[in-house]
Amino acid sequence: MTLLRHISQKLLINNIKTDTRYKINNTCVACVRLLNYTPKEYDTKTDPAPLFFNKEVQSLLKSLTRVEVAKVFKKRKLGEKRLGDPEFKFMTQEQLDVKLKKAQQKAEELLQIPPVLAVHAQKNKVYSQDPALQGLESSRFVFTDITFGVKDLDRLIVVRELDGTLKDAEWELRNRVNHVYFPRSGRSLKPPRVFEDGYLEDLLNRREYEFVLDLACSQFEPNEKDYQRVTSIVFQHLSDNDGFDLLRSTRHFGGLVFFLVWNKSIDNLLLDLIESSHVDEANKLMELYGKIHKLNYEFDGKLKAVRQFIEKDSTKRGALELAVQAYEELQKQKEQLESGIKAAHGIL
Amino acid sequence: MAVQLLNVTKILQKLTINSKCRIAPALIKNVNENVIHKEVILTNSTRNTNFFNKLPAHDLWKGITSVSNAGKKRGRGKNVSKKNIKDLNRGQVIGVGKANIVWPGLSAPIIRGKELVTQHQLPEDPERQKKLIELRDKMGTFKYAKLSPIERGWSGTKMPGRSIGPPDPIGEDTFDGFDTKVLELKTVFNMKGNFGRKRRLSVIVVTGNSNGMAGFAMGKGLEPKTALRKAKNRSAQKLMHIKIYKNHTVFHDFFTQFGQTKIYVSQKPEGYGLVCHRAIKTMCEVIGIKNLYAKVEGSTNVNHIIKAFFLGLTRQKTHEEIAEEKGLHLVEICKENDFFPTVIASPKEVKKAEDISKDEIIDYHQYCFNGKVVYKKKRHPPFYTKYKSYELYLRKQEKLRNQSDVKKSLIAEYGEIRSFLADKYPECVQYRRPKREEPEPEVEDE
Amino acid sequence: MLSPASGTGQFFTKSVKIIRFVRQGCTNRPFFHIVVTEKRRDQFMPVIEQLGTYDPMPNQHNEKLVSLNYERIRHWIGNGATVSQPVEQLFGMSGFFPIHPTSYLAAWRNRRVLQEEALKEAEDKSKDKTV
Numbered sequence: 001m002t003l004l005r006h007i008s009q010k011l012l013i014n015n016i017k018t019d020t021r022y023k024i025n026n027t028c029v030a031c032v033r034l035l036n037y038t039p040k041e042y043d044t045k046t047d048p049a050p051l052f053f054n055k056e057v058q059s060l061l062k063s064l065t066r067v068e069v070a071k072v073f074k075k076r077k078l079g080e081k082r083l084g085d086p087e088f089k090f091m092t093q094e095q096l097d098v099k100l101k102k103a104q105q106k107a108e109e110l111l112q113i114p115p116v117l118a119v120h121a122q123k124n125k126v127y128s129q130d131p132a133l134q135g136l137e138s139s140r141f142v143f144t145d146i147t148f149g150v151k152d153l154d155r156l157i158v159v160r161e162l163d164g165t166l167k168d169a170e171w172e173l174r175n176r177v178n179h180v181y182f183p184r185s186g187r188s189l190k191p192p193r194v195f196e197d198g199y200l201e202d203l204l205n206r207r208e209y210e211f212v213l214d215l216a217c218s219q220f221e222p223n224e225k226d227y228q229r230v231t232s233i234v235f236q237h238l239s240d241n242d243g244f245d246l247l248r249s250t251r252h253f254g255g256l257v258f259f260l261v262w263n264k265s266i267d268n269l270l271l272d273l274i275e276s277s278h279v280d281e282a283n284k285l286m287e288l289y290g291k292i293h294k295l296n297y298e299f300d301g302k303l304k305a306v307r308q309f310i311e312k313d314s315t316k317r318g319a320l321e322l323a324v325q326a327y328e329e330l331q332k333q334k335e336q337l338e339s340g341i342k343a344a345h346g347i348l
Numbered sequence: 349m350a351v352q353l354l355n356v357t358k359i360l361q362k363l364t365i366n367s368k369c370r371i372a373p374a375l376i377k378n379v380n381e382n383v384i385h386k387e388v389i390l391t392n393s394t395r396n397t398n399f400f401n402k403l404p405a406h407d408l409w410k411g412i413t414s415v416s417n418a419g420k421k422r423g424r425g426k427n428v429s430k431k432n433i434k435d436l437n438r439g440q441v442i443g444v445g446k447a448n449i450v451w452p453g454l455s456a457p458i459i460r461g462k463e464l465v466t467q468h469q470l471p472e473d474p475e476r477q478k479k480l481i482e483l484r485d486k487m488g489t490f491k492y493a494k495l496s497p498i499e500r501g502w503s504g505t506k507m508p509g510r511s512i513g514p515p516d517p518i519g520e521d522t523f524d525g526f527d528t529k530v531l532e533l534k535t536v537f538n539m540k541g542n543f544g545r546k547r548r549l550s551v552i553v554v555t556g557n558s559n560g561m562a563g564f565a566m567g568k569g570l571e572p573k574t575a576l577r578k579a580k581n582r583s584a585q586k587l588m589h590i591k592i593y594k595n596h597t598v599f600h601d602f603f604t605q606f607g608q609t610k611i612y613v614s615q616k617p618e619g620y621g622l623v624c625h626r627a628i629k630t631m632c633e634v635i636g637i638k639n640l641y642a643k644v645e646g647s648t649n650v651n652h653i654i655k656a657f658f659l660g661l662t663r664q665k666t667h668e669e670i671a672e673e674k675g676l677h678l679v680e681i682c683k684e685n686d687f688f689p690t691v692i693a694s695p696k697e698v699k700k701a702e703d704i705s706k707d708e709i710i711d712y713h714q715y716c717f718n719g720k721v722v723y724k725k726k727r728h729p730p731f732y733t734k735y736k737s738y739e740l741y742l743r744k745q746e747k748l749r750n751q752s753d754v755k756k757s758l759i760a761e762y763g764e765i766r767s768f769l770a771d772k773y774p775e776c777v778q779y780r781r782p783k784r785e786e787p788e789p790e791v792e793d794e
Numbered sequence: 795m796l797s798p799a800s801g802t803g804q805f806f807t808k809s810v811k812i813i814r815f816v817r818q819g820c821t822n823r824p825f826f827h828i829v830v831t832e833k834r835r836d837q838f839m840p841v842i843e844q845l846g847t848y849d850p851m852p853n854q855h856n857e858k859l860v861s862l863n864y865e866r867i868r869h870w871i872g873n874g875a876t877v878s879q880p881v882e883q884l885f886g887m888s889g890f891f892p893i894h895p896t897s898y899l900a901a902w903r904n905r906r907v908l909q910e911e912a913l914k915e916a917e918d919k920s921k922d923k924t925v
Contacts, residue, residue, distance in 0.1 A: 073685045091679050092698060093677070096677050103689065132898055133901050145863070145864050158889065160887050176855075769822065
């Protein structure tokens with residue numbers, strides 16, 4: 001059993017190596033490469049939003065997250081000098097139940113998956129063109145409407161170019177200006193250097209996936225190019241280094257699963273699920289895969305769908321087959337043991 | 349009158365002659381050589397006995413270091429002590445002196461090899477005198493060994509607060525990992541019928557293995573050493589087990605009292621430290637409690653504090669016991685885990701809301717302090733906040749409200765604090781004092 | 795301690811109001827508040843309301859940032875407030891007002907200076923060549 005697992009792991013590693021090479025050879029030259037991973041964005045051509053916000057997909061993603069309340073509410077450092085005094089209370093059963101129910105609701109709120117959207121298109125509405133203004137100024141003018149009660153997204157931000165054109169500001173500028181006049185906590189004017197190549201690599205090697213993703217969530221908007229660059233690299237690194245457990249019971253796991261399914265690289269996740277004997281979750285993953293790529297799998301409560309996937313669409317066939325085999329052997333052994341115990345007890 | 353004067357002058361003349369021959373015989377040669385030969389008595393008028401060589405050294409020292417009984421009563425001679433006595437013979441060797449002479453048979457062998465050693469003078473040794481003086485200066489100035497800040501007690505070189513090591517082993521049982529700390533060391537007197545006032549030292553120590561095992565005891569003795577030893581070994585006989593929550597603090601807040609000493613002890617989270625009376629702090633260190641806040645109200649007699657604190661510690665209940673006693677869930681709510689209710693302990697049967705009587709204490713804090721309330725002084729704002737000048741000062745400081753953040757971000761971005769004009773005018777940089785240039789060592793031309 | 799953007803200045807309902815700049819910042823670092831105030835008042839007296847800001851020093855991306863509270867500006871203009879010429883020019887640039895004629899003039903003058911300089915340079919070059 002252990003031997004089989006070992007072999008499957010080895011096979012997997014080899015597969016990864018060949019795979020990454022394959023990917024790199026195929027990528028466009030313009031893409032920024034980091035850690036041998038290419039950032040993958042959600043295009044506007046194939047918008048993932050309608051699929052992502054589909055109710056069934058959402059519930060599948062949520063159930064795959066495997067919520068543990070204790071992990072959601074684990075102790076975190078709040079950046080204060082001292083820990084706060086814990087408060088003790090006497091509670092009746094009813095009072096405790098009410099509190100736990102509230103915590104459950106809060107957990108649902110905390111576990112909302114960051115939306116998966118296509119990268120937003122550039123705004124380029126031109127309001128006026130006045131070539132007679134050429135030469136008036138040596139720098140651009142940025143005009144921001146700071147009227148009370150307007151959302152950041154709807155705010156009117158226009159630019160008077162040097163050639164006298166008055167047009168909408170580009171997204172990068174909009175973010176900057178919005179932050180100047182309406183700063184948000186947890187966000188900085190310049191993106192933190194954590195997201196730069198060298199530093200990000202270091203963090204990923206230390207497996208600080210949750211930290212990077214949290215920071216990206218607070219710094220960027222979900223339809224920004226930078227956000228998708230960072231998250232895609234983190235997801236790929238995590239998938240290759242088997243860090244799924246680090247992200248379970250966090251809000252990022254749904255995004256990770258969606259990303260892997262979208263990019264047809266669920267093999268590592270599937271292997272993880274089968275090896276840890278989570279067959280129902282493996283089936284759910286197959287269901288999600290089928291839904292997004294419009295494929296039909298047959299489900300029988302066991303590993304039928306997974307087998308179909310391995311035959312048709314898998315890129316790491318050997319490793320997955322071995323894992324499935326090992327799982328079935330384990331099941332068989334368990335059954336035998338159970339029947340043996342029953343026989344020993346005289347129950348037949 | 350004139351005759352008298354003449355006589356006087358004559359006498360003076362004689363005297364001058366006498367004195368001259370005693371002081372400087374070389375001068376007298378010119379005066380009169382014959383006179384000297386005739387008057388032999390004038391040459392020897394030295395006395396070899398004086399105060400300093402009539403008495404032995406210890407009598408001489410006694411003369412300056414001792415004070416009469418009557419004088420002592422009046423508080424005299426406090427600064428002179430026997431420690432100041434110096435042995436001036438130390439370092440001196442017979443046969444070795446200022447003049448560096450070799451005395452065969454005394455400071456050197458008579459025959460060296462085949463040669464006979466003759467008495468002869470060596471060049472003077474300036475080192476010898478220096479060494480002697482150094483030896484003399486060292487004597488009589490006693491200095492306490494400097495203690496490291498960790499070894500130091502509560503105050504200066506005093507014993508309270510200092511560690512005196514583990515208790516002595518009894519037979520084969522050793523006290524590994526134990527440490528003893530002194531809490532009190534004082535002189536006490538007892539009146540004896542025929543002896544009068546008898547002075548002894550009384551010591552209280554606490555010993556423990558900083559893992560929940562501790563004991564305290566008092567010991568008395570004539571000498572500090574014996575008193576400390578007695579107390580230490582007695583305390584090892586009186587060990588008790590103390591419950592420590594999560595290996596760092598007390599199980600719950602509690603109120604404890606011994607005599608007029610009342611202590612309110614509060615449980616604290618990790619990293620808080622020991623914020624309490626120094627005696628309580630020392631006890632906690634020995635017991636193994638790392639975080640705690642305690643307030644002493646009433647008498648701060650160390651003896652009573654120790655007893656009250658140990659009483660309180662031994663009376664602690666576990667959370668299960670508390671929950672069972674109350675018949676309710678004990679729930680911890682913490683800021684760090686987003687106010688999630690963590691159940692610490694549950695009773696076998698949980699009471700219902702109807703069963704809780706009207707005057708039952710439900711508040712955990714009040715329950716722990718047994719209905720007592722800690723007196724908290726009201727904090728008044730500082731007096732200057734009412735002044736007009738303070739308002740003005742605040743208004744002037746307003747422009748600096750972002751300064752520290754700006755400095756931080758500038759350093760993060762440019763590595764230095766920078767003017768907004770630095771791009772345009774490169775000379776706009778932060779002033780740094782130039783490093784003092786060290787003079788280069790002169791190289792001689794060869 | 796600073797006065798709020800809603801302003802603290804007292805004013806008469808029927809007095810003449812003006813939307814104008816108030817110079818803030820410090821020596822060598824100008825920064826302007828766009829405010830509405832009574833016309834007769836000094837620029838450093840308490841204002842009726844702040845309507846925006848203007849940073850005349852371009853930032854590292856070579857942009858001059860202007861913020862305008864259009865809702866309140868409309869309100870004050872509707873109440874009969876006049877606008878000072880520099881602010882009018884700024885409004886013109888932002889597309890809120892038509893472009894101020896002085897802006898066109900300034901642009902034209904700048905262009906002419908540039909042209910003359912270019913011509914001079916070309917002449918110098920040709921002279922050098924002939925020499």
